[in-house]
Amino acid sequence: MSIEVRIPTILRPFTKDQKAVAAVGTSLTALISDLDAQYPGIGDRLLENGALRRFINIYINDEDVRFLGGLDAQIKDGDSVTILPAVAGG
């Protein structure tokens, strides 16, 4: 099972400039772990102390994973995952 993951500009240096990559995993934790195995370092940009970073948004299809159980969110064949940095500041 392979999931399409859309990568934001700021993380493309990790993915050799690819806008979308394929990863496997039935939960968000597993998916991020696979992404980090393929593109070392990207996991650190998504997680902090084992939790999702506050200013990184991850969506499964159209839903923010925060409403799907966060890192425990389930992913199934045919889903697509989108990573976007928050647009925020002070």
Place this chain on the structure above:
Amino acid sequence: MSLTISRAFVDAIVEQSRAEYPDECCGVILGPVGSGKAERLKPMVNAAHSPTFYEFDPKDLLALYREVDDRDEEIVVIYHSHTETEAYPSRTDIAYAGEPGAHYVLVSSRKEIAPAIEFRSYRIIDGVVTEEEVSITD
């Protein structure tokens, strides 16, 4: 490096910052992919509703990126207002700047300089802030 922006967009952003005062206002200007041209103004909701913070709502953010993709556009400008401080990126602005290709525009409507408005533009890349010229076209 410089930002070219129409007078109408500058006026609209200043107007938005006044309308949403004392909260910070925010939005983007979009343009055709690869053009770098600031052609389509899109005000966004500040989901933080705060005088010291702004954040696009995560749902609006996804919709924005989908729309930009569908229309073969890119985010040329990301703007927000500072209501009490100068138009210079704050520490949090720098920490969360996630679009290395965008011009970050800051508008300040703080009382000390009223009725004048500060309108300045920056690149923020890997924590480094570089101010750039703003040229306003009629």
